[in-house]
Amino acid sequence: MPIGVYVCHCGLNIAGVLNMEELKRFAESLPDVTVARDLQFSCSDIGQEQIQKDIAEFKLDRVVVAACSPRLHEPTFRRAISKAGLNPYMLEMANIREQCSWVHMDQPAMATEKAKDLIRMGVAKAALLRPLEPESIPVSKYVLVIGGGVAGIAAALDMADAGLHVFLVERRPTIGGYMALLTDVFPTNDCSICVLGPKMSEVFNHPDITLFTYSEVLGVEGSVGNFTVSVIKRARYVDEKLCKGCINECAGVCPVEVPSEYDFGIGKRKAIYIAYPQAVPLAATIDPKACIGCGRCEQACPAQAVRLEQEPEDIKLNVGAIIVATGWQPFDASRKEEYGFGRYRDVITTLQMERMLNASGPTKGDVVAPSTGRIADSIAFLQCVGSRDATVGNPYCSRICCMASLKNAQLVKEKYPETDITIYYIDIRACGEGYEEFYLRAQKLGINFVRSRVSRIEEVDGRLFLIFEDTQTAEIKRVHHDMAVLSVGLEPEKNAEVLGNLLGLSRRPDRFFEIAHPKMRPVEAHIDGVFIAGCASGPKEIPISIAQGSAAAAKAIKLLHKGTLELEPTSAYVDPDKCIKCKLCVDICPKKAISVKSPAYVDEAACKGCGSCAAACPVDAINMRFFSDEQILAQVRAATFEKKESPLIVAFLCNWCSYGAADLAGTSRIQYPTNARNIRVMCSARVDPSFVLEALRRGADGVLIAGCRIGECHYRDGNYQALQRVQVLKGVLEKIGLNPGRVKIVWCAASEGEIYAKDLREFIAELKAMGPVGTELKKLKNNRNEGEA
Amino acid sequence: MKLAYYPGCVSQSTGKEMDASTRAVCTALGIEIEELADWNCCGATHVSNELVATGLAARNMAQTDLPIMTACSICYSNLRAAEERLKEPEVLTKVNAVLDKKYRGAEVRHALDVMLEAMPEGDERIVLPLKGLLVAPYYGCLLTRPAGLYSAEFPVILETLIKRLEAEPVDFRKKTACCGGPIFMPQENAADDIAFGILSEAKRAGAEVIVTVCPLCHLMLDAKQKILEQKKGEKIGIPVLYVTQLVGIALGLGPEELGLFMNTVSPMGIVEKAYERMGNES
Known part of the structure; x- marks a missing residue:
């Protein structure tokens, strides 16, 4: 297998520290290397052309580029070799810039030795690369939207207009969600149903939307592009x-x-x-x-x-993507016993107030105290009922209640100018376009604001009294109102819990569905092909819910419009002869991509290649198409081939966070010692305990595993799984007489170059104190001998 | 029924009558109690340090496999809160690391609920039914917290017990309000206002006696009652009984056994009245 190695000067970025001539000669000496060159700028057109020329001339079938981080130029060189007729996956990069020349600027000799090891590791891995073909699968151009509230409606209409066919499943007999029940909506006080109603009929009449109301999703199988969904229409x-x-x-x-x-x-x-x-x-x-x-x-x-x-009717649907827009449910106000909801008739909730104010509601728009049926002269609004309240398990802000009360207070005041209205609040949160102005308008209308969390409501002889501390005057007060409106918070829809389990969605501590990234991927679920819109992922006002519906629609369109889906060929696969059907892999897979139908089977469309299953499999029946066991072990052996460092560390860095942190340390020119030989893995969970043992057996003094910070795993909880494995492994080391401190697991975000360098320095110091690997075994032996003597 | 008994520190000081009446009533109702051999503070003295408080409570609870009964709501609340916290594996590990005898779970009960279970409706051992006696059921804050067993705002277990003794619970609006005890040291005036508010409310509701489940409530309403009357210039004159004392009276136990002479506002008037009423009926 002829391998070409290209050592890049990167101007003086690499050549200014490392000895290029020595590296080139070293590369030439390695097995299977047919040609090695040093290039001024390998990523430049001239550099790429040189590689392509060599591929043709020397019939190279794999290429190692020792240059910058693969996170920067791997795509560039993959394209380059594929233009020359090689499979793009026949490339390996040795990171001698970010993780070598830039971080060891004052130790050129040691850095050059480290670079040699990195090149040796690259060549060793390259020798085991296999061509991979991205598979293309046909996908369904049908989409399922679950939930017919305003977010689901927005998503359905956008997708249907763009040419996908939408199945909209709604649990209730009508679509429209909570928005259809509201009176006027903030911040412009336009009639809610007047703006939503036309959209609801549009859904009904759209040729590309099939509507299933009074229906529920009972089962979901398959993966991105090809889900099979069972629905029951009651x-x-x-x-x-x-x-x-x-x-x-x-x-x-x-x-x-x-x-x-x-x-x-x-x-x-x-x-x-x-x-x-x-x-x-x-x-x-x-x-x-x-x-x-x-x-x-x-x-x-x-x-x-x-x-x-x-x-009831059973319906089976085949869809390429699923949008979850299951919405919310109001907090049960009777849980705040101190407010007497359900005991005192004149204590009502925001939603009851909405219905009272609604011209087609039960009171035809009159705001009356339920106990008397008379127009209420004085109304209290109590904010944060069931929100920002740890005592009911809801520490979060429900986000819309301040604006909803401001709006309802205005509507009442406009209708009955004589009514005395007081809003009891902790903070007024009016953040949004036109919201603060809306708050000012309420103040101008003569609505009273008292900064207080009301402690209780008493009913004495049929009259309500609020007891509270006015925190602006520091007075305890007891004040009468004819009616009290509890601004109930938003909780996740209880009926959606089962659905979440069917789809494998994760939940945040606030119990709402978790999105794939709290900032960068606001409408994607952790599961490919599943999107979340509206209040299913947390409280949101109407415009944001609509925006999320449309965003989810755009994501689904992007995914399905071509009719085919290209899959990264980096997935796991099972050796059916080895599998013992223990199902360990099924439970740990963050993408629910593995099923055990004697033997285990990996749905390669769903697999994202984290490799946790391969590390967990007790009989090594699972391997990865990329980052295979053999490739990683070859890197470990190459890193320990010649021990030039004391202590020598083999480090496994997860692609998303800690490898990025190590790169950042380079771009920030943070200097640290040369002891570590880094191996890139997709996730810290990929690190099989056997890799660690192999490194120690071959003379590495310590093994560092670095993953994303807990809670920030790119897959879901791979770092947590890695932690558990490391803890078990430490026990094993102790049993065989090695210091368990020789394995260390750390967390750093991609922004934490300094922390990566610090962790490494600390580990080096710890290992120095322990002495070379095996010192403890010698001591053990000596002690035993002394004991015998 | 056999239970472990956790007396709590008050049993040795201001709440001797609570302890005496609890033991007497248990004997009368055939409830076998075994005092924890080496009990310590329930954790109340360290509430600001949750871990220490939990550890103290756990050390008590680890001493027995029996359900643990206490008559003091403060102890009850602290033990229960610790029991909840110890369900967290991290807390359990930390606490057990310093305990000789390891905590492995516990069941904590208040004497109120134990008595109610041991004394079915129409129990013949209720030799002095308290017919017509108007009782203010005063829960205070800690019996119902941490929440879970009873409604925090509208509990009814005391009313059930009062009715079982054939007495009559009054509609007592402040039954779950704070007694003022916790702020008695730093804010005496505010504490006095609160305690006096509860006494006035009992008077308004027409109560002949207030029944309490907590020694701190008892202290605020009984021991301080005369001082409060002087300070506010208003006569209250309502005796305040521990729930165990009230049950003891109905079971026909003597005032000595129940520690009735230790109460500041003498309850002997209502005892005599109850006997009179029974005499008139027979």
């Missing part, structure tokens, strides 16, 4: 297509009245009902829990649409 006991939505005919004769969930307990509906006049689809539903089966509606229906014998 029986609404009414033929959706025949029903004209006249509702008065059937509901008028229905003898059963129950509280309406769409009015949050303050209004009523019949057993046969339509959620609200603008519901989509505009079709009646019979509530099986309330219905007594009298059949009067069936007789009354002029369209003969009632179907008391209707059965």
Whole structure:
């Protein structure tokens, strides 16, 4: 296998420290190396052409470039060799700039020796490279949107307009979500249903949207590009297509009245009902829990649409991507017992207030105290009920409640200027375009603001009293109001928990679905092909939910519009003869890519190549197509081939964070000793304990494993898995008589070059104190001998 | 029923009547109690250092495999809170590292709930039913916290017990309000206002006696009652009994056994009244 090695000067960046001539000659001496050259700038056109020329002339089948970090120019050289007819994966880079010449500027001789080792390691790995073909798989151009609130609607419409076909699954009998139930919405106080209603009908009428209401997702299989989803469409006991939505005919004769969930307990509906006049689809539903089966509606229906014998329907969908827009649920105000919600009739929630203010709501827009039915003269709004409150397990801010109360207070004040309104708040959070102005407007309207978290509400002889400390005057007060409105916070929708498990979504400590990166990937889930929009990933106001719906749609379009998907050929694969079906890999895979159907099977579309399964497999039945066991072991052996350092450290750095930190130390010219020989792995979880043992066996004095900071793993929790393995490994070392301190695991973010250098310096000092590897074994032996003597 | 008994420090000082009545009632109800051999502070003295408080509580709880009963709400709350915290593996490891006898889980019960279980409805051992006696059920803050077993704002277990003795619980609005005890040292005036507010509310509600489950509440309402009356220029004159004392009276136990003479506001009036009422009925 003819290998070409190219040692790059990078101007003086490398050549200013390292001895290029010596490196070139060293490279020539290595096995399988047919040609070695030093190039001024290997990444330049001239450099690339030289490599291409050599490939043709010397029939090279693999190339090692000793230059900068592969994170910078690996794509460049892959392109270059592939133009010359080589498989792009037949390239290996030795990082002699960021991780050598730039960080050892004052030790040129030692740095040159380190660079030789890095080149030797590169050549050793290159010899084991195999050509890999990115696989292209056909993908479905159908998309599933789960949840028909405003975020789901935005996503569905954008994708359908762009030519994908959308299945929209909604749990309730109508789409529209919470937004459809609100009265006017901030910060412009336009009517909520007036702006949402047209979008809801557009969804209904769009030729590229298939709507499943009163339906739930029961199962999800497959992976990006090809998910199979089972949906159950519950029986609404009414033929959706025949029903004209006249509702008065059937509901008028229905003898059963129950509280309406769409009015949050303050209004009523019949057993046969339509959620609200603008519901989509505009079709009646019979509530099986309330219905007594009298059949009067069936007789009354002029369209003969009632179907008391209707059965639920099972539906199977094949989709390429899934958008989760499952939304939120209001905090249960009765959990804050001190406010007496559910005990005192005049204590209500924001959502009940929204329905009261709504012209088509149960009070037709009148704001009345429920106990008397009279217009309330004085209203208190209590903020942060179920938010920013550790006692109920919700330390987070629900983000919309300040604005919602400001808005409702304004609406009441405009309608009843004489009403006395007080908002009790911790902080008013009015951050958004036009929001602060909205707050000022509320102040100008004469709404009172008291900075206080109300401690309790008492009802004495039918009158409500708020007890609180006014923290601006430091006075404890007891004040009467006719009505108290609890600004309930937003919690994750409980009904979405099962769905989250089906999809393998992770949750943050606040229980909302976690997005792939808190800043950079705001609508992507950890699972490929799954996107999250709206309040499913945390409380959000309407414009942000819409923006996220559209963003998720754009991501799905980008993924599916070509009809094919190119897969990185870096996945794991299983040797079926070795697999013992222990299922360890199934549990640890962060992408849910492995299933055990005797034997284990890796879905290579879902696998992201972290390699944790390969490290965990107790019988080495799993290997990686790239970063294979053999390649990494070859690097370990090359790094320990000739021991030029004391202590000598073999370091495994995860591609995303710590390798980046080591590169950053280079670009920042942070100087540290030359003792470490770095091996790049995709994730710290890739480090198989056998790699560590091999390094120590071959004379490395210590092994460093560096991963992303805990909680920041690029895959999910690979660093945590690595930590667990290291802890077990330390036990093993102790048993065989080696100092467990010879293995060290550290965390550094890609921005923490200084921390990487510090960790390394510390480790070197620790190893110096321990002495060369094996010192402890000798001592042990001596002690034993003395004991025997 | 056999339980481990954790008396708590108050049993040795201001709450001797709490301890005496607890032991007497347990004997009368056939509840076998075994005092922890080497008990220490429940953790109340170190509440500002959660780990130390948890460790102190754990050392007590590690001494027995029996459910642990205490009559003091402060001890109850601290032991329960520790029990919750010790479910965290990290806390458990830290605490067990310094304990000789390791903590392996515990069940903590308040005497109130133990008595209620041991004394079914219509129990014939209730020889002096407290018919018509108007009782203010005063929970204070710690019986219901950490939350979980009882509603923190609207508990009813005391009312259930009072009814079982055939007495009548009054509608007592401040039943879960703070007694002022925790701020008695740094803010005496504020503490006095709070305690007096509770006494006035009991008076307004028409209570003949206040029943409490906590020695600090008892101290604030009973021991301080006369001083508060003088300070506020208003007569209250309502005896304050530990719940164990009230149960003891209904079980026909003597005032000595129940430590009734140790109470500051004498409860003998209501005892005599109860006997009179029973005499009139028979």
